Amino acid sequence: MSMMNDAGGDGLATEINMTPLIDVMLVLLIIFIVTLPAINQAVKVTLPKATAQPTETASKDIDISIQADGTVLWNRVPANLDELRAHVVAAAAAAVPPAVNVYADEQVPYGSVAKVLAGVQAGGLSRINFVTEPVKETQ
Structure with missing residues (x-):
C-alpha cells in the first residue's frame, strides 16, 4: 500500500x-x-601437571x-571428617593461624x-597450599 504525497505527487x-x-x-x-550447543557443553580436558617454585614451609604448618x-590424615595421623573439623577449629584459634599443606593423591x-x-575453610583456616611433585624434565 503506497500513499501519494499531497504536496508534490x-x-x-x-x-x-x-x-x-x-x-x-x-x-x-x-x-x-x-552457537547455542557449543555454549552449553562443558569442555573435557585433562589437566596438566605443573611445576611451581618451591616455598619454604614453617614447622607449624599443618599437613593434610x-x-x-x-x-584423610592430619599431620600423618588418620582422622575422620569430624576429627578433622575439631583439629581445624583448634588450629584456627591460634594467634597466627597456620597454613595448611594439602597432599592429595592424584587418584x-x-x-x-x-x-x-570446605571443612578446612569452614573451620577458619584460609591459607591453603597444594603440594605437587615436580615434573621430570626429559631432554
Missing part, C-alpha cells in the same frame, strides 16, 4: 521496507542456533594428606578433596 512510498530487517533477523537466528583410598576424586577443603 512524486510517488514516494511511506511504508517501511521489511526485507532487510527480516534478513538480519534470520542471520541472527541462524547464528544463535549454531588424602590417600588414594580416601583416608582421589575431586569431590573428596573439595569436602576436605
Whole structure:
C-alpha cells in the first residue's frame, strides 16, 4: 500500500521496507542456533601437571594428606571428617593461624578433596597450599 504525497505527487512510498530487517533477523537466528550447543557443553580436558617454585614451609604448618583410598590424615595421623573439623577449629584459634599443606593423591576424586577443603575453610583456616611433585624434565 503506497500513499501519494499531497504536496508534490512524486510517488514516494511511506511504508517501511521489511526485507532487510527480516534478513538480519534470520542471520541472527541462524547464528544463535549454531552457537547455542557449543555454549552449553562443558569442555573435557585433562589437566596438566605443573611445576611451581618451591616455598619454604614453617614447622607449624599443618599437613593434610588424602590417600588414594580416601583416608584423610592430619599431620600423618588418620582422622575422620569430624576429627578433622575439631583439629581445624583448634588450629584456627591460634594467634597466627597456620597454613595448611594439602597432599592429595592424584587418584582421589575431586569431590573428596573439595569436602576436605570446605571443612578446612569452614573451620577458619584460609591459607591453603597444594603440594605437587615436580615434573621430570626429559631432554
